[in-house]
Structures are given as C-alpha cells and as structure tokens.
C-alpha cells in the first residue's frame with residue numbers, strides 16, 4: 231500500500247511504522263493544540279482517529295481524573311494504541327476500540343472533551359460528522375480539532391495538491407467555525423501562523 235493511503239487508514243506492518251512516525255511527528259503539534267483547551271475538570275474524554283494512542287497517553291497525563299477513550303477505523307491503530315497505553319489500560323484509565331466518527335459507540339451527552347488530531351479531513355461528510363460528534367458532548371463540553379495545516383492565500387494551490395495526494399478534504403478556517411456553530415457549538419480557532427497549525431475549539435451551549 232502506498233504511504234498516502236496509510237495515513238488515511240494505517241494497516242499491517244507498514245501501517246505500524248506509519249503510526250509510529252505519525253505519533254512522533256505530531257507530538258509537538260498535539261501538545262500545542264491540547265494547551266489551547268480551556269480549563270476543564272474533564273471526567274470523560276474521547277479521542278477520534280486516535281492513531282497509535284499517542285494523544286491518549288498525553289490526555290491521561292493532562293487529565294489524571296479522566297477516563298480517556300479512543301476510536302479509530304483502523305484495527306492496526308487500535309492494537310497499537312492498546313500496546314502503547316498498556317499500563318493506562320490495565321489501570322482502567324484508557325480504552326480503545328474500532329469505530330468511525332460517523333457512529334460513535336458512546337451515548338449522547340456523555341463526553342466532557344472530544345479531540346481529533348490530524349484526522350478531520352478524512353471524515354466522510356464533515357457537517358454530519360461534526361453534528362454527530364457534538365451530540366456526544368455534555369452541555370459545556372469541548373470539541374478540540376487540531377490540524378497541522380490550514381488554507382492561507384499564499385499556500386492555497388500547494389495545499390490543494392497535498393489534499394489530492396493524501397485524499398484529504400481540508401476546509402477553510404471560517405467554514406469549520408460555521409460547521410461547528412451549525413452543530414450547536416460556540417466556535418473559534420487559534421493559529422500558530424509560524425508553524426501553519428490550527429486548533430478549532432467548540433463549546434457546547
């Protein structure tokens with residue numbers, strides 16, 4: 231399988247190598263993005279598109295009183311997450327299962343915080359997906375979507391080419407805010423314009 235497809239759904243031994251590299255590559259981005267989350271005493275956290283569980287480990291550290299759940303469409307990712315978070319899983323702090331953002335295996339209004347790191351652009355039908363995600367948040371709960379790339383006037387055509395190559399459906403920052411607001415979230419975005427990173431935050435009203 232070509233590397234471009236592995237990013238969308240890592241599989242097999244080659245997928246494991248991609249998962250490892252992605253986890254290392256996204257570490258600084260993830261720490262920056264999670265630092266943008268407003269102060270919360272979250273008890274139930276869901277990471278969508280959890281990859282190898284690298285963010286879940288950070289979330290378990292940042293929110294020691296929370297239970298951190300991961301979902302991913304890739305079985306290889308879920309296996310990797312379980313190995314990478316072995317002790318947190320034994321201690322009942324982390325769990326992971328195969329599931330898609332379109333069908334989240336947790337009840338409505340069950341989550342205090344939902345994160346998605348370098349994944350939203352792979353979600354089928356973003357509007358429906360975000361509305362479904364928002365339905366899983368408690369009132370006052372936070373959705374945090376972190377992306378290593380966003381459209382600017384300068385990068386538009388280069389970024390569009392990247393999107394074709396990696397099968398990504400990137401949206402404009404203002405469009406993401408509108409999608410989140412249509413889903414009942416009070417939304418904003420925070421940029422690191424030097425790095426080209428973005429965090430989208432939505433609070434359920």
Ligand SMILES: C[S@@+](CC[C@H](N)C(=O)[O-])C[C@H]1O[C@@H](n2cnc3c(N)ncnc32)[C@H](O)[C@@H]1O
Pocket residue numbers: 237238239240252253256278279280281282284285301302303304307329330331332346347348349352353354
């Ligand atoms: C680029 S990787 C990022 C993984 C991880 N969040 C990280 O930062 O290292 C994208 C992840 O999204 C997952 N993914 C893609 N489509 C998905 C969907 N519909 N529902 C849940 N996860 C999905 C992929 O399997 C993959 O693990």
